[in-house]
Amino acid sequence: MLDETIYRYITEKATDIIYSVTLDRKIKFHNKAIEQIFETSVEEIEKNHYDHLMLPEDKKLAKRLHEERLNGKNSVFEHGFITPNGKLVYLECSANPIFDEDGQIVGSLGIARDITDRKKADKELKESKKQLEEIIESKDKFLSIIAHDLRDPFNTLIGYSDLILTQFESLSKEKIEKYVQAINSSSNKGFNLLQNLLDWSKAESGRITYTPEKVDISKTFDFIISSLEYSSAAKSISIKKNLDNSFIIVADENMLKTVLRNLISNAIKFSFKNSEILIDVIEEKLQYIINIIDSGIGISEENLSKIFSPDINFSQKGTKEERGTGLGLIICKEFVTKWGGRIWVESDYGKGSTFSFSIPKPKQ
Incomplete structure (x- = not known):
């Protein structure tokens, strides 16, 4: 009797929850911890089966394990x-079958x-590990761009x-x-690359803030x-805008x-x-859509899914063998997402591309 009292007290x-389950999966005994x-x-x-509060994805496993214990x-x-x-x-459980005097399983x-x-x-911990891996990957990409892509404009500047x-x-x-034209061209390329690196660095560290204002x-x-102008003139490309001379929207300029x-x-x-x-x-009820339309080389269907992905270091040469880092479009996606818009591309390989992004109108 004393032993029973001690066991009950313990x-x-x-x-930890101590419990017993019947053959039909109902709680028969439990302590106060439950x-x-x-x-x-x-x-x-x-009054319910023991799994009535269980996450749906765990119920199938629970039923299978119960059947195994019956065996x-x-x-x-x-x-x-x-x-x-x-x-x-979340509970970590250890369960064993209960046998009666005849060796039959009763729960x-x-x-x-x-x-x-x-x-x-x-x-x-997993999230921190993932963030750390992303930071290391970003650092490696940053150093790779500095080591290779930023070196080319400076080589041209120094050489000429x-x-x-x-x-x-x-x-x-x-x-x-x-x-002098080559020096000017390389200077612009180097400056644009540095600007992208700075923007990307700010975006990666979370230091970019969205500050909307009225913008023409x-x-x-x-x-x-x-x-x-120099880049477009070098290829005799004309750039036209299809909108009024004054067009006010609200955005981070x-x-x-x-x-x-x-x-x-x-x-x-x-x-x-x-x-x-x-x-x-294009002005819509809830947003503005800006389209940049060209009749250039276009993008293959295979590469369309790669161009906005930070996980894929995708870049291709231009019509005059111009090189790129693939960083610009990643920054575009970061910024457009930051202000609550979306960015996408439609392309006909060999005929040209249309890059589009949206700017939501302020809520009234």
Whole structure:
């Protein structure tokens, strides 16, 4: 009798759930811990099958393990539950079959430990590991761009400026003009690449903030077109905008300029000589749609899914063998997503592409 009292005392004071389950999967016995963990009454627990609070994805496994115990097998497993108060609870369980005097299985006996905090910690650890891996990957990509892509413009700058310095007296006016044009072109490429690297670095570190204001998008287009005038003139490409001289929207002007600079620069890069690029704005009820339309080389169906992905280092050469890093479109997606819009592309390989992005109107 004393032993029974001690066992009962230990059972009731245990912080782990001690329970038994009948052949038809109902709770027959349990200690007080089950009420504390599930935050519900004894009556509520006992009137249902033990899996009525279980996560749907765990119920199939629970039924299979119960059937295995009816065949004499022990089991160790984890299940998730939603308490009547909506709290998510994870239990680590160890269950064994119960035999009567005749050796017949009459149910099962189990011990269940609350591992919710451990599961939460494991999840946070996995998320931290993933974030760390992304940071390392970003750092490696950043260093790769600095080591390779940023080196090319500087090599051109150094090479042609050295030629001008050492051979200035003997160089013809035409040669000097050619070298200066190459220096100017490389300077612009280097500056745009540095700008993208800075924007990307800010986006990756979460230091980009969206600051909407009234913007005359027509003037913004003019500014970007003017800044890319040398690149477009070098290929005799005309850039036209299909909108009024004054068109006011609400947007973050700096982020908008970055997106437009990258998309129009790409359109120039992949357009043929003597072609045309059209900038089109469509006003809808809830948003504006900006389209950058070119008649260049286009994008193959195979590559369409790669161009906005930060996980794939995708880049292709332009119509004059211009190189790129693939960074510009990733930044575009980051910024457009930041202001609540979306960006997409439609392309006919060999005939041209239309890059589009949306800017939501302010809520009234």
